[in-house]
Amino acid sequence: MSNALEINSSNFDAEVLQASTPVIVDFWAPWCGPCRMIGPVLDEVARERDGSVKVVKVNVEENPELAVRYKVQSIPLILFFKSGQLKAQHLGSTNKQTILAKLDSVG
Numbered sequence: 577m578s579n580a581l582e583i584n585s586s587n588f589d590a591e592v593l594q595a596s597t598p599v600i601v602d603f604w605a606p607w608c609g610p611c612r613m614i615g616p617v618l619d620e621v622a623r624e625r626d627g628s629v630k631v632v633k634v635n636v637e638e639n640p641e642l643a644v645r646y647k648v649q650s651i652p653l654i655l656f657f658k659s660g661q662l663k664a665q666h667l668g669s670t671n672k673q674t675i676l677a678k679l680d681s682v683g
Contacts, residue, residue: 579622580615580631584639591632593660598682599630600675603646603653605637610669611652617672618654621679629679656682 580602583591592599602618604611615633622631636643636651646655646662656664656678663682666674 579619579626580633583632583634585641588634588639588642591630592657595630595657595660597627597629598663598679599632599657600679601655601657602631602633603636603643603648603651603655604633605635605651608651614652614654614669617670617675620672621675625679654678658682 581591592601600618600621602611602614604615606612618631618633621629625631634642636648642648646653650667652667652669654666654670654675655662656666664678666678
């Protein structure tokens with residue numbers, strides 16, 4: 577079971593832009609191999625940082641308007657938000673250390 581919250585266009589603003597903690601947004605699709613590889617890493621981050629960060633997933637096939645809004649041209653794309661503002665991003669598969677370093681850099 578995933579620790580990341582599946583969100584969509586109807587709850588994106590409330591879950592991400594109005595969040596009181598930093599938010600990691602994973603733009604992904606079920607057919608994407610690198611997306612499936614990074615999923616468990618993000619689940620681990622969500623578990624370890626529970627309460628201090630929110631990890632959410634956006635399926636680009638089911639939410640194309642969000643993909644357009646954030647100019648998603650390739651996946652996995654991980655966006656880091658704080659106080660409703662996009663602060664950093666990472667394109668492609670990565671490791672836990674890189675995700676945590678970016679997360680820590682946005683505060």
